[in-house]
Amino acid sequence: MADNNNLIVYCEFDEGKIADVSLELLTKGRQLASELGVKLEAIVIGDKLDGVEEQLFPYGVDTVYKVEDKRLYPYTSNPHAAVLINLFKEIKPQICLMGATCIGRDLGPRVSSCLHSGLTADCTALEIGDHKDPKTGKEYQNLLYQIRPAFGGNIVATIVNPDCRPQMATVREGVMKKEVFDPAYKGEVINLDPKKYVSDTDFVVEIIDRHIEKSKINIKNSPIIVAGGYGVGSKENFQLLHELAATLGGEVGASRAAVDAGFTEHDRQIGQTGVTVRPKLYIACGISGQIQHIAGMQESSIIISINNDPNAPINTIADYVITGDMEEVVPKLIKYYKKNSK
Amino acid sequence: MSLNIIVLAKQVPDTRNVGKDAMKEDGTINRAALPAIFNPEDLNALEQALRLKDANPGSTVTLLTMGLPRASEIIREAIFRGADGGIVLTDRALGGADTLATSYSLAQAVKKFGNYDIILGGRQAIDGDTAQVGPQIAEKLGIPQVTYAEEILDLSNGTVTVKRRLESGVETVKAPLPCVVTVNGSAAECRPRNAKRLMRYKRAVSPSEKAKLSESEQAFVDAHPYLQLQEWSAAYVDADPEQIGLPGSPTKVKAIENVVFTAKESRRMDNNDEQIEELIKELIANHTIG
Numbered sequence: 001m002a003d004n005n006n007l008i009v010y011c012e013f014d015e016g017k018i019a020d021v022s023l024e025l026l027t028k029g030r031q032l033a034s035e036l037g038v039k040l041e042a043i044v045i046g047d048k049l050d051g052v053e054e055q056l057f058p059y060g061v062d063t064v065y066k067v068e069d070k071r072l073y074p075y076t077s078n079p080h081a082a083v084l085i086n087l088f089k090e091i092k093p094q095i096c097l098m099g100a101t102c103i104g105r106d107l108g109p110r111v112s113s114c115l116h117s118g119l120t121a122d123c124t125a126l127e128i129g130d131h132k133d134p135k136t137g138k139e140y141q142n143l144l145y146q147i148r149p150a151f152g153g154n155i156v157a158t159i160v161n162p163d164c165r166p167q168m169a170t171v172r173e174g175v176m177k178k179e180v181f182d183p184a185y186k187g188e189v190i191n192l193d194p195k196k197y198v199s200d201t202d203f204v205v206e207i208i209d210r211h212i213e214k215s216k217i218n219i220k221n222s223p224i225i226v227a228g229g230y231g232v233g234s235k236e237n238f239q240l241l242h243e244l245a246a247t248l249g250g251e252v253g254a255s256r257a258a259v260d261a262g263f264t265e266h267d268r269q270i271g272q273t274g275v276t277v278r279p280k281l282y283i284a285c286g287i288s289g290q291i292q293h294i295a296g297m298q299e300s301s302i303i304i305s306i307n308n309d310p311n312a313p314i315n316t317i318a319d320y321v322i323t324g325d326m327e328e329v330v331p332k333l334i335k336y337y338k339k340n341s342k
Numbered sequence: 343m344s345l346n347i348i349v350l351a352k353q354v355p356d357t358r359n360v361g362k363d364a365m366k367e368d369g370t371i372n373r374a375a376l377p378a379i380f381n382p383e384d385l386n387a388l389e390q391a392l393r394l395k396d397a398n399p400g401s402t403v404t405l406l407t408m409g410l411p412r413a414s415e416i417i418r419e420a421i422f423r424g425a426d427g428g429i430v431l432t433d434r435a436l437g438g439a440d441t442l443a444t445s446y447s448l449a450q451a452v453k454k455f456g457n458y459d460i461i462l463g464g465r466q467a468i469d470g471d472t473a474q475v476g477p478q479i480a481e482k483l484g485i486p487q488v489t490y491a492e493e494i495l496d497l498s499n500g501t502v503t504v505k506r507r508l509e510s511g512v513e514t515v516k517a518p519l520p521c522v523v524t525v526n527g528s529a530a531e532c533r534p535r536n537a538k539r540l541m542r543y544k545r546a547v548s549p550s551e552k553a554k555l556s557e558s559e560q561a562f563v564d565a566h567p568y569l570q571l572q573e574w575s576a577a578y579v580d581a582d583p584e585q586i587g588l589p590g591s592p593t594k595v596k597a598i599e600n601v602v603f604t605a606k607e608s609r610r611m612d613n614n615d616e617q618i619e620e621l622i623k624e625l626i627a628n629h630t631i632g
Contacts, residue, residue, distance in 0.1 A: 076515075077477070077487055102508040106489045109477035113445060118592035121472040131596055145596065151357055151469060156599050164592035204486045208503065209514040224631065248631050266528070267509075273471055281630050302630055304621075305608075316605040320621060324613025336619040341632045 003142065005094040005165070006063070007033045008041040010084065011056065012075075012103055014212075018044070018055045021099035021173035028126055028176045029097055030060035035128050036142055039063060041093065045080050047073035053189050060181030062188070069194040071203055074210060075103050078202040081110040086197045088115060093166045095144050097126075100170035112168050118161035119168040120146035122272060124175055124295055131160050138162075144169065149272045149292055156291075174220050174276040217251065217267045224250025225279045227270055227297070230257035231286025231307065232326060238263045240330045241285060247334050253277065255293045271296035283333075285326040289314025306330070344400030345497070347391045348452060350463030350476070351384035351405050351420065353413040357468050380416045383464025385532035387525040390494050391462045392424040392533065398497070402426040404455070408436060408448055414548040414571050421543045422535040429455070430548055433576040438588035441470070445478030447586050450579040452483060460502060461522045465490060476524035486521040492529045548573045 009029045012019035026042060033040040039062040044052050046068065053064040067083050084107070088096070096111075098104035100122045112119035125147040131140040144167040146159040161167040219225055226245040228238055238252070245252045253270040254263065270277055271293040282300035287293060289305075289312055297303070298317055305318035306329045315321045322329050355376035388403070395401040405420040405428035407413045417428030431451045439447065452458065461480075466473035473489070480487035492507040495514065506513045507526050517523075545563070547555065548571040552563050563569045576586055584590060611617040626632040 074513075077489075081481075102490055102510075105473045106477060106487070109441070109445075109472075109474035110481045110487065112474075113442060113478035113481035116442065116592060118440065118442065119474060120593060121470075121474060133594075146593075150598075151355075154357065154600075157595055158597040158599075159593050160596045161592050162594060205488065205515050205517045207513060207515050210511070211513075212508075212511040281625070302625075303606075310610075315608060318608045319606055321608045321610045322613065322618070322621075323610065329613050329618065332613075332615060332618045333622065336615075336622040337626075337631065340619070340623055340626055 003036075003094045003165075004038060005092050006039040006041050007036070007095040007097070008043060008091075008093040008166070010096065010098045010104065010107070011042050011044045012099060012101065013044050013046045013049065013052060014074075016048075018052065019099060019101070019173075020178060021101060021104075021171070023055075023059060024173070024176040024178045025097045025099065025171060026056065026059035026061060027179045027181070028171070029095075030181050032095065032126060032128060032144070033060075036094075038094070041065065041091075043067070043084070043087065045072050045083050046075075053187070057185050057187055058180045058183050060185050064187060064189050065192055066189060067192045067194050067197060069198070072194065072198070074207055075107075076203070076205045076207065077106050077110055078204055079198045080107055081114070082199070082202045083192075083194070083197040084111045085114045087192065088166060096166040096168045098168070098170045100172040104170045108168055108170050115164075115166070117164040117166050117168055118159070119170070120148060120159045121170050123148045123169045123171050124156075124272065126169060126171070131162060133162060143167065149295055154291060172272075172276065217265070219251045219253050219268060219270065219277055220275050222251035222277075223279050224248050224281045224283075225253045225270070225277055225297075225300070226250055226283045226285065227253035227255065227287060228258050228263065228285045228326075229255040229287030229293075230261055231288065232258060232263060233286070235263050237327060240327065244283070244330050244334055247337055248281075250279070250281070253297075255287050255290065257290070284314055284318070285330065287314055288312045289317070343398055343498075345394060345398050345402075345459040346457050347394055347401060347403045348455065348458050348461045349384070349388050349391045349403060349405050349420065349425065350448065350461060350479070351388065351407050351416055352381045352464075352467045352469075353378045353407065353409050353416045354381045354467050354469045355379075378412065378415070380419055381464055381467045383466060383525060383527050384416075385464070386527055386529040387462040387464050387523075388420055388423065388425065389530050389532040390491070390523070390525055393530075394460070394494065394497060395424070404428060406448065406451055406455070407431065408439075408444060408451075411548060411550040411573065414551060414573075417548075417571050418543060418546055419535075421546060422540045423533055424536065424539065427571070429572040429574055431574050431576075431579065435576045435581075435583060435587050438591065439586060440591035440593045441472050441474040441478060442592055443586050443588075443590035445475045445482055446590060447576065447579070447581055448475065449479045449482035450581045451574060452479065454574065454579045459519050460497070461520065463522070463524050465524045465526050473524070476522050480522035483520075483522070486517045487524070488515055488517050488521060489524045491523045491525045494523065543569070545569055546571055
């Protein structure tokens with residue numbers, strides 16, 4: 001199948017800003033579109049979209065579609081889905097990328113179901129490659145490889161959508177890097193008439209109340225992360241991690257097991273189903289190192305693992321391994337930092 | 343007002359403990375080889391359903407699941423906790439389905455079920471973590487969806503009011519019935535088994551389970567209709583063979599790999615004061631900290 005159609009990124013827009021995850025996807029999208037020799041397109045749906053293209057062009061966007069209507073903000077499922085479904089029937093993108101956010105994970109499935117196109121959630125890598133169907137022997141060129149951990153992170157699967165378009169994928173915030181392509185890049189803007197893409201009957205769900213609070217926890221941008229796992233043992237012991245983080249000027253993160261056990265809040269979860277981080281120092285306390293966790297922190301510059309178990313899997317990727325009880329080791333780290341820092 | 347409530351649930355492998363033999367050669371999951379549990383967030387959804395039933399006497403809660411015949415285990419579990427009955431959609435032809443083929447099959451089962459007011463389900467299942475089947479079923483049925491629900495605040499006059507827990511805060515929305523609501527793990531925990539219900543329903547079986555019982559046990563089930571769980575096939579729900587199972591799945595698994603991370607040469611130390619102080623000094627010296 002020769003596919004000269006374009007790649008489109010659904011961009012989230014709130015309080016005058018394009019979401020980081022959308023810019024990260026544009027960065028990846030630019031790279032993939034260049035490899036395929038097609039255009040990179042972006043779509044923004046909402047209200048007060050004046051000048052939003054200026055935030056997008058530097059990422060190498062060739063076409064910005066804008067759909068503006070005050071009822072399209074804040075996001076609700078059916079109207080945004082209707083816009084994408086109707087637009088995609090027209091422009092037939094070969095690839096559509098979205099953030100694996102509360103919005104993207106609500107919207108993507110609805111669109112893919114209607115268009116009968118495959119959707120892969122929470123990809124950790126996207127590549128272009130060929131594929132031969134093992135049963136029919138049919139060969140496909142330049143498919144999107146949608147690579148994601150599966151099965152609680154125990155395996156990594158490469159998914160392809162050989163026959164259906166668009167090939168859709170969601171990616172979590174922080175997984176891809178955000179990089180300006182060319183500050184002077186200019187593309188075109190296409191304003192779409194909302195009436196042509198969404199009907200009044202799509203506005204079925206009414207937002208009664210909205211309390212949007214930006215999370216106070218900012219692990220993604222913290223240069224130092226002290227993370228705790230199930231081995232930390234209790235909410236009380238997590239307090240020790242907070243002390244160490246405060247001493248070093250870092251943030252506290254957690255593995256999924258620690259969050260599931262109720263030791264700390266979900267906003268701190270690092271890994272495939274949480275945040276991906278790349279701090280300069282990562283101190284893993286009582287974390288065994290499930291693949292789904294490692295996937296979210298392996299690019300940290302320096303990794304220290306504190307664990308009772310000398311054979312904890314995370315130790316293989318650690319620069320320093322301290323075998324011992326975190327309840328004893330963490331206070332020592334605090335003590336010797338205070339003693340040696342000016 | 344009495345309601346017909348459907349709860350979508352999935353029996354999932356306990357992903358905390360799996361090895362490579364858990365995957366078949368075609369890249370799909372070898373479910374038969376793994377310990378199976380009630381998907382955690384589906385229990386949160388069941389609790390919301392049971393609360394609606396408590397508030398609206400005369401309502402029924404029916405569990406709908408797709409899987410192997412042994413998925414009737416989670417139907418019994420749901421009945422012990424308060425559900426009225428359940429259906430296992432099970433068929434070899436459904437195997438290897440991706441989320442789209444799964445949602446098509448379940449939507450067909452919902453249509454076969456007929457009259458329903460609200461469909462509840464967990465936000466996502468722990469084996470795939472995709473969160474796609476709920477919204478896709480809503481689309482297939484042509485009804486609205488409310489995802490990331492934490493609590494159903496009200497259901498009256500043909501609408502449901504739901505508190506949603508999002509990454510950036512809380513939103514309260516009102517949707518017309520019928521609709522699909524997917525429930526977060528942050529919602530209320532499911533009530534435990536009820537001892538009386540456990541006694542009454544512990545011998546409830548599906549047709550394939552019943553076939554393995556002795557004649558007298560089978561006669562007992564025949565004489566007690568409330569012990570008969572339902573099993574539906576793909577043909578029974580009028581599913582198009584082209585849209586189910588592997589053939590109906592637009593996504594294909596190209597490759598499966600066990601993950602291997604590049605091992606580093608780690609420096610190992612014990613919980614020893616001197617070594618820990620040495621490490622701290624080193625990190626300060628190379629400006630990692632301080």
